[in-house]
Structure formats: structure tokens, C-alpha cells
Amino acid sequence: MESNYISISYEQLVLAALLILINITLSWVLRLGLSQSLWLASLRMVVQLLLVGYVLQWLFTLRNPGAILAIALGMTAIAGTSAVNRSRRRFRNVYWNSFVSILASSFLVTSLAVLAIIRIEPWYDPQYLIPLLGMILGNAVTGISLALDRFMEDLVSQREKVEALLAVGATRWEAARGTVKEAIRAGMIPTINSMMVMGLVSLPGMMTGQILAGASPIDAVRYQIVIMFAIASGTALGTMGIVMLAFRALFSQKHCLRLERLRLVK
Amino acid sequence: MNDPLLLVEGLGRKVEHRWLWRKVDLRLYPGDRMAAIGPSGSGKSLLLRTLAGLDPIQEGQITFQQQSLQKWFMPHYRARAIYLHQRPSLLEGTVESNLQDVYQLSVHRKRSYDRQKILNYLELLGRSDNFLERPSTTLSGGEAQIVAFLRAVQLSPLILLLDEPTASLDAETAHRLEKLVEMWQSEEPNRAYLWTSHDREQLKRVTDYQLTLGETLSGE
Numbered sequence: 001m002e003s004n005y006i007s008i009s010y011e012q013l014v015l016a017a018l019l020i021l022i023n024i025t026l027s028w029v030l031r032l033g034l035s036q037s038l039w040l041a042s043l044r045m046v047v048q049l050l051l052v053g054y055v056l057q058w059l060f061t062l063r064n065p066g067a068i069l070a071i072a073l074g075m076t077a078i079a080g081t082s083a084v085n086r087s088r089r090r091f092r093n094v095y096w097n098s099f100v101s102i103l104a105s106s107f108l109v110t111s112l113a114v115l116a117i118i119r120i121e122p123w124y125d126p127q128y129l130i131p132l133l134g135m136i137l138g139n140a141v142t143g144i145s146l147a148l149d150r151f152m153e154d155l156v157s158q159r160e161k162v163e164a165l166l167a168v169g170a171t172r173w174e175a176a177r178g179t180v181k182e183a184i185r186a187g188m189i190p191t192i193n194s195m196m197v198m199g200l201v202s203l204p205g206m207m208t209g210q211i212l213a214g215a216s217p218i219d220a221v222r223y224q225i226v227i228m229f230a231i232a233s234g235t236a237l238g239t240m241g242i243v244m245l246a247f248r249a250l251f252s253q254k255h256c257l258r259l260e261r262l263r264l265v266k
Numbered sequence: 267m268n269d270p271l272l273l274v275e276g277l278g279r280k281v282e283h284r285w286l287w288r289k290v291d292l293r294l295y296p297g298d299r300m301a302a303i304g305p306s307g308s309g310k311s312l313l314l315r316t317l318a319g320l321d322p323i324q325e326g327q328i329t330f331q332q333q334s335l336q337k338w339f340m341p342h343y344r345a346r347a348i349y350l351h352q353r354p355s356l357l358e359g360t361v362e363s364n365l366q367d368v369y370q371l372s373v374h375r376k377r378s379y380d381r382q383k384i385l386n387y388l389e390l391l392g393r394s395d396n397f398l399e400r401p402s403t404t405l406s407g408g409e410a411q412i413v414a415f416l417r418a419v420q421l422s423p424l425i426l427l428l429d430e431p432t433a434s435l436d437a438e439t440a441h442r443l444e445k446l447v448e449m450w451q452s453e454e455p456n457r458a459y460l461w462t463s464h465d466r467e468q469l470k471r472v473t474d475y476q477l478t479l480g481e482t483l484s485g486e
């Protein structure tokens with residue numbers, strides 16, 4: 001790719017790092033007690049990104065579909081785990097369920113984007129596949145963790161309502177439907193909100209990056225549109241998947257609500 | 267003698283590895299008015315919940331109308347044997363919408379809401395028609411208990427599992443609710459119920475048999 005952007009040198013990185021001094025000074029003057037976290041967060045951000053830069057640099061030279069798939073699976077596993085880690089409750093196989101939902105949804109949507117929409121040759125070209133998958137995963141994690149958390153918390157707090165319905169003859173699905181709907185809604189809200197204000201309030205990072213790197217804004221916007229649709233459908237599928245799996249785990253075949261299968265962590 | 271409606275054999279319930287009660291046997295025959303008694307924490311609610319199939323059976327057997335609970339499609343069973351929670355919980359909306367909404371459940375879809383029947387019940391409870399328009403959020407605990415009760419009774423269950431149904435009612439309303447249960451049962455004499463309460467006088471009035479939970483486990 002012919003580049004027409006300014007490379008950033010290490011000296012320039014150091015200059016940028018000086019900006020954090022503004023935060024640290026503020027924290028010190030106002031006694032916010034944030035200095036330590038700010039140092040740590042800055043350090044982590046720099047180290048993680050530099051490492052990822054090198055990893056991606058290496059990754060983009062790979063031409064082996066197996067290796068690239070393995071890396072994609074690894075990313076998915078991390079995403080599946082962190083979606084669960086945000087919530088306070090666990091049930092058996094919750095990690096596995098989260099992994100299955102996120103795997104099915106994001107792989108399906110990513111392959112549609114790669115094969116049918118952007119039509120990348122070869123399909124495993126990591127320069128496209130990995131960032132695309134990454135963005136879809138990142139958003140699906142948010143949706144899944146919000147929906148899962150909402151579903152479990154609502155079942156606990158609305159237990160009596162759900163059981164009152166079961167007691168007069170509701171099937172487990174009839175008793176849970178309201179809770180399921182609310183959970184899926186909760187998972188979808190961030191995606192819908194971000195689509196609503198996209199371009200007006202927020203300029204998405206990916207698009208900004210492409211423009212900085214010299215792509216024409218028209219092209220960058222088109223990529224962004226494709227990505228947003230992929231993100232929205234991936235999040236919707238993942239959110240629905242995890243809620244349905246959690247529903248199956250927490251309601252028995254005999255139409256009982258089995259809250260004892262939930263345990264609190266921390 | 268005809269067969270029992272509900273046959274319970276060797277039922278046991280443990281909470282965190284400790285058996286709360288075991289070897290509970292009971293037979294509820296058509297027309298029976300049975301009390302379940304025992305000190306607080308003896309697991310009376312848990313017994314009713316287990317009988318309603320809301321908690322899994324950990325030990326023993328429950329048979330309803332000669333068929334094991336394992337074989338019943340639970341919504342069908344629960345439409346016939348309704349459990350009333352100690353603390354009732356209503357959906358958002360008016361009293362009437364709470365009463366109507368249960369008819370949207372697939373097991374009850376063939377029936378329809380009978381306003382006149384509800385008004386008759388309400389009269390018996392000393393409430394006027396506009397009670398039906400009240401939003402469920404404005405009801406007192408006792409009033410909510412009445413709505414939950416009407417919601418169940420209008421579905422003509424064969425068995426009622428009443429978990430301290432009058433605990434949050436004043437004496438007057440409690441009395442009227444007893445009358446209502448009596449009326450429900452007299453509509454079809456093979457209906458039966460199991461009632462828990464801390465009020466011994468009440469249990470004397472409304473029940474004929476006792477099942478005691480606690481230190482000594484015995485049936486009937």
C-alpha cells in the first residue's frame with residue numbers, strides 16, 4: 001500500500017506521553033488520588049499497544065489459513081471469557097455458553113462480510129480478517145455481557161413474578177419471556193445508540209484512523225457502514241444466543257426456575 | 267374409598283446438605299381440607315413448593331390423579347394444582363388486567379375471563395367494582411393477596427396449595443377469604459386444599475386434618 005501519512009517516531013510518542021502529565025497534575029492539585037492508576041493505565045496502554053503492533057506486523061506476513069484461524073479462535077476465547085467476567089453471577093458452563101454464542105455470531109457475520117460483501121482474496125488475508133473480527137468481537141462482548149448480566153439479575157430480583165406465572169400454569173418460556181426480552185434489549189442498546197449518533201456526535205475510531213492514514217473520507221465512510229452493519233448483526237445474534245442458552249440453563253425441563261444454579265462471585 | 271388426588275410417598279427435602287424433612291407421606295383425597303403445620307423454618311413453604319413442582323423432588327414420589335409428577339406436563343399439572351405464594355406478586359397494570367392476563371397462557375387459552383364471576387367473588391370479599399380498576403402498584407399487601415387468590419381461583423383448580431394466605435390480611439378480610447375458599451370448594455365437592463398458617467384457631471375452622479413438619483415427622 002502506498003502510504004501518504006506521517007509516521008510517528010519514538011520522540012513524538014514521548015511528546016504525546018507528556019499529555020498525561022496534565023491528568024497527573026490535575027489529580028495532584030485536586031487530590032483526586034488518581035495518580036497511581038493514571039501511571040499504571042498509561043504504562044499498560046503503551047506496552048499493550050506496542051506489543052500488539054509487533055504481533056500484528058508479524059501476523060500480516062502470515063499466509064497460512066490454519067494459523068490465522070487459530071489466532072481468530074484465540075481472540076474469540078478471550079472475548080467469550082471477558083463477557084462473563086463482568087457479571088456478578090455464574091452458572092455451570094457459563095463460559096462455554098458465552099464462547100459458543102460469541103463464536104457462532106461473530107464467525108457467521110465475519111464470514112459474510114469477508115466472503116460476500118467485501119470479497120477479500122484470499123479470504124484469510126489477515127490485514128482484513130483480523131481487524132474486522134476484532135471489531136465485531138469487541139462489540140459482541142459488550143452486548144453479551146450486558147444481556148447476560150441483566151438476565152441473571154432480573155431473574156433473581158423478579159423471581160416471585162416469574163414463579164407466580166409458573167404456579168398458575170405458564171410454561172417456562174411464557175414465564176421468562178418478559179425477562180428474555182428485557183435482557184436482549186439491554187444488550188442491543190449500546191449498538192443502537194452508537195448507530196444513531198454516528199457521524200454526528202462520534203467519529204468512529206476506525207474511520208478516523210483510515211482518514212488519518214490517507215484514505216478518502218468517502219471510502220472510509222463506506223467501510224464504516226459495512227462494519228457497523230456487521231457489528232449490529234453480530235451483537236444481536238450473540239446477545240440472543242447467550243440469553244437463550246442462559247434460559248436453558250436456569251429453567252429446567254420440568255418448567256422450574258432453578259436459581260440455585262446461580263452462584264455469586266467476589 | 268376412591269383414589270387420592272395427590273399421593274405423596276417418602277418425600278424429602280434438604281437445604282445445603284441438611285435434611286429439613288424426610289419420609290413425608292400424605293394423601294389428599296377429593297374434598298379434603300388439610301393443614302400443614304410446623305414451627306417457622308420447618309419448611310412448610312418448601313413442602314408446598316415441592317408439591318407444586320416449583321422445586322425439584324430430591325427424594326420420594328408425588329402422584330397426581332394416578333400419574334407420577336415426572337410424567338405430567340407441568341403447566342397442565344399446575345393449572346389443576348395451584349400454589350399461592352406467601353408474598354404474592356402481581357404484574358404491572360390494573361387488578362383486572364392481572365386477572366385477565368393469565369388467560370393468555372397456552373394452558374388456559376381455551377377458557378375466557380368471566381367478569382361476573384370475579385364481581386361475585388369481590389362482593390363476598392366486601393370490595394366494589396372499581397377495585398378492578400386499581401393499579402396493582404397501589405395495592406396493600408393484603409389486597410395483593412386477594413388479587414393473587416382471585417387470579418388462581420377463577421381458573422377453577424382442583425387443588426389449592428395455600429401458603430399462609432391470610433398472613434397479611436386484617437381479621438375481617440381473612441374471614442371473608444376463608445368463606446371464599448369454602449365457596450370455591452362447594453362449587454365442586456371433589457376440590458381439595460392444603461393450607462399453612464400460624465393461626466391455630468383459623469386452621470381449626472378451615473381444616474380437618476393436619477400434617478406436622480418438624481422434629482417428629484408424621485403424615486395426616
